[in-house]
């Protein structure tokens with residue numbers, strides 16, 4: 172019988188690294204190799220289940236990619252990203268096998284431990300072919316696996332957390348797709364007790380997996396006749412994969428600062444857009460003067476933080492729950508001011524990327540984190556869960572606030588930012604406050620801002636520090652940016668190398684639209700020159 176090493180070598184030859192790279196032949200060996208990493212990770216963690224999500228999120232339909240999920244539903248631990256890259260880049264089948272065996276030895280992984288993996292994909296056409304490459308890898312690595320077919324990214328994170336917590340005192344939920352809907356719907360009904368939604372919300376599903384799953388979720392929720400929100404699902408053409416993220420979706424709305432051209436809603440109607448794998452959401456509406464108003468991740472974070480802060484006070488728990496908000500440098504300066512000065516809550520700024528925000532948020536009892544682009548969630552610490560479970564209310568008002576807080580811990584996805592869960596979170600808050608989008612928007616006014624992309628010969632020369640708000644290298648560039656910023660009222664600007672695209676991003680804020688554009692373009696030209 173062939174040994175595991177022989178099997179890996181033989182199978183790897185079926186997933187060769189292409190001589191001439193096209194998108195598809197490039198991904199086939201990557202997926203084969205990702206399977207090997209997932210098997211190693213599961214074995215290293217004593218056989219806990221690891222998740223693999225096949226998606227390219229908000230990117231064009233022909234792209235694809237992969238996200239690895241750790242046992243508690245969190246993103247793969249950072250040190251393992253390095254190992255994954257090492258396996259993915261191994262130049263030959265033999266080099267791949269050597270890297271695999273080296274990892275086994277250096278990480279003291281016992282090959283005899285059973286490995287378990289669960290995977291799912293979004294609606295992209297390339298998904299099934301990539302699943303074959305993945306399965307080939309899982310089989311030769313001796314991992315057992317579950318194919319969960321088509322799911323949103325956060326649903327897969329949910330399943331991973333449920334499977335790994337099953338039978339413990341902190342069981343997360345029933346590890347099925349229906350279990351996900353039931354958990355959200357039960358919590359939604361609890362928070363909505365005695366409240367009524369007004370109006371409807373139109374949800375643009377980016378023609379992706381979010382539409383299919385939102386239609387399912389609605390079946391479990393309260394109908395409008397029962398006081399629940401009326402959810403109108405649009406851009407849910409998931410079976411025409413070429414339409415995915417095309418002229419719609421959260422990324423389109425956020426970057427273009429306008430509704431999807433297909434949108435038919437009138438003034439003051441609430442709208443929301445999901446991204447292609449439903450882990451991001453933004454809200455927006457058309458104001459009475461026909462202007463477009465975006466309610467982005469910052470507005471969702473401030474809404475959630477203010478609501479939870481008020482509930483904690485009503486429950487008599489203001490001193491016991493340390494609530495904090497985590498943002499990145501892209502958060503609008505007005506939102507940061509509003510959180511610190513009006514809500515009196517602490518704000519932490521981290522580098523871009525949700526894993527950084529998540530790690531900072533766990534330091535609070537209630538950590539609210541959102542990127543401006545709409546990716547985020549609220550996490551409750553174990554101490555907070557204990558406080559909520561044991562707190563004896565002293566009045567009916569306290570009892571109702573505490574029940575609402577407990578239900579929120581179930582409504583909000585604790586593993587990862589989840590557009591469907593965030594949608595319900597926003598909807599329950601608006602129902603509690605009897606607010607429409609305009610009242611929500613008027614909590615603070617965004618400082619005009621501009622984000623531009625600058626192509627430079629080598630973006631790695633740009634080294635940012637201080638949560639990416641200042642450039643250490645190339646030398647001298649930060650001083651030039653500072654000098655420009657000082658000339659603008661409410662001016663703020665920074666430049667950093669993108670982690671996902673071959674470019675440097677420049678962000679600028681200033682008192683007026685024209686000044687923000689002007690500052691952004693001047694900083695962009697400083698960056699361009701400094702990057703030569």
Ligand SMILES: CC(=O)N[C@H]1[C@@H](OP(=O)(O)O)O[C@H](CO)[C@@H](O)[C@@H]1O
Pocket residue numbers: 501523524525542544546668669670671672676
């Ligand atoms: C300004 C911006 O939106 N940056 C995005 C983008 O990161 P960059 O490192 O800026 O390319 O992609 C990340 C992953 O999706 C997301 O977390 C982040 O917010």
Ligand SMILES: [Mg+2]
Pocket residue numbers: 228229446447448449450451
């Ligand atoms: Mg996404």
